[in-house]
Amino acid sequence: MFDWLDDAAARRADAGLVRTLTPRTTESERLDLAGNDYLGLARDKRVAGAAAAAALKWGAGATGSRLVTGSTEVHAELEYELARFCGAQAALVFSSGFTANLGAVTALTGRDAAIVTDAYIHASLIEGCRLSRADVAAVAHTSPDAVEHALATRRKQRALVVTDSVFSVDGDLAPLRELSAVCRRHSSALLVDDAHGLGVLGEGGRGAVHAAGLAGEPDVITTVTLSKSLGAQGGAVLGPRRVIKHLVDTARSFIFDTALAPASAAAALAALRALRDEPELAERVRGRASELSARLADAGFAVSVPEGAVVSVRAPGPNEAAAWAADCAERGVRVGCFRPPSVPDGVSRLRLTARADLSDSDVDRAVAVVTETAPPDARR
Template identity: 75%
Template sequence: MNDSVFDWLDAHAEDRRKAGLTRRLNPRRPDDGLLDLAGNDYLGLTRDKRVSGAAAAAALRWGAGATGSRLVTGSTELHAELEYELARFCGFPAALVFSSGFAANLAAVTALSGKACSIVTDSGIHASLIDGCRLSRAEVAVVGHNDPAAAERALATRRTERAVVVTDTVFSVDGDLAPLPQLMAACRSHNAALIADDAHGLGVLGDGGRGAVHAAGLAGSPDVVVTVTLSKSLGAQGGAVLGPRRVIRHLVENARSFIFDTGLAPASAAAALSALNILKDEPERAQRVRDVAGELSTRLRAARLHACEPDAAVISVRAPSPEAAVQWAEDCRAAGVWVGCFRPPSVPDNISRLRLTARADLSEEDISRAVKVITETAPR
């Protein structure tokens, strides 16, 4: 027995500690009393009794898990209904539900590319899309953030017949919006498809929260594929791919993160379906979360903090160093406000920041409390 085989991990952990990059888990209680500006419950539906009640009823009816992969026993009537309603709501012919947004992104990128394809990606895409590119065996060109001209040049100089442009719609670090119309124009000039991760757009942007791709007028286009997560605006768990029927058929036949993964738990499918129905009935929630994000940003900038002007629900506030960002977040939490903390290597620009997420159910009192705590604990 060799008990030194993982000694290298200790050195790696010490290097991260010295750089101020140690990560740790912070289990939360259901009644911790913290004002949550760190999670992604944009519409405030995770604790809505209609949503949690639907999940509970589905668990009692269908059981705690899906029991198998979607192609064996893991597809229920709930999955089929959710796919139909998601596609119809977002304006696409078809949808396919996965156990996570990560799995949905892996499926879309890997199954729609391959050795005979070139992928052009924004430098700020989510880690799941990056991993999809790495697994794709395609030629990958990474271009500057939100630079459609660079994307077009990469498409024009590719060596493969097929090509795909991959982007987030709303980037998860700074919450800025991708130039979707310009990227689509570049794709169409060079016979390429567009894969857009709308995880942070669904429920926030577009008519009644139908997403950034819908807002850009691209929903239902035969050359566009969209991925979404069910764990943010819809307050549940899981992910989905939306697109042309032949794309969805191809994923069912070829996407490894669909074929070899246990299906989404019925309780999560029911919760997401309930949340989607609430959004249909209460479309004002989408506008409300944008208003809250704008108000938080305005007040923080008025306090001379380096807060971004949000395009959706995410607001980033720059910190002077990784250590300062960690301490700032800890001080906020000690004062009753839970904020996110992003540091290298999680951020592509190597700038540490607090990451705040707006929610449609935040009150004026909540907003004032959050601004007061964040400004009073800011590094001096």
């Protein structure tokens, strides 16, 4: 019955696309530039302490879906403060950023709607589009003109434009103001996945939607994850109250999923308050990303110019990228390795994620290790 899996595994191995699970330990001395803890809050005592206290108070899990027993005072407080911080009318917390995107896309579209997406949107948004049963058009990356053409020629009256704010592969930024203007010309709504913008962009880290002046607009919906800048786990949708109410009534990944654990909700709330109290964290992580990018470019690599915390370094191919990342880890620096099908343009990369708590010596070490372990043909 499953003999075909062996053939599929062999093809992946030939293409250099085998993935492995490598458990990390708490004692690791490696410099972590692979995770998404942009503000360095995942191990912050305020954040971890809030999680521990909530676990003792509420228990290890949420015990049920949000509509049964899974909604606690912590969830409600997090939703209120997250919406207020980001400038939205209301927010709804999901168990992950993936389920938040699934719920928002599927509940706000359907057979009688059209979806226009950037070609490089996150996999969770792609899955939402596939499940939506809507007419879906994926258009050229960061092209408002392509979006306008798709909206003007759509066959369905209702339409939703879907994009990331900061794209996870190269860290480039979507033209949100221009996209919003296009949507309004064609009576369409805009959904922005701000997973990589929250905590990094905008005033005090309020996100890319806030920075674009679109926070609180009646035709804009934002999704975020709590697992990156906030160092916790979970996701949320922010937008007009009537949109949030609609999701409570109709989003299947909200209704039929066990709620986010209270400990994770409390950790995210503590991290949000830390960001509110230390708005300089956002500027600090952007500065470290720019420094990493500039120094690696000076060393001769093809490097992205980061809008947020993500810096990508192009590799000659998938096998070379995997070996390069492994060599970096051997030298004590953990970096991300992006290969097809994770990269929409088919180009393999190392991905370095900056953190607000990186020191000057950390940056020196990272640049030295990436440079010294590079394949011979990795430079431009």
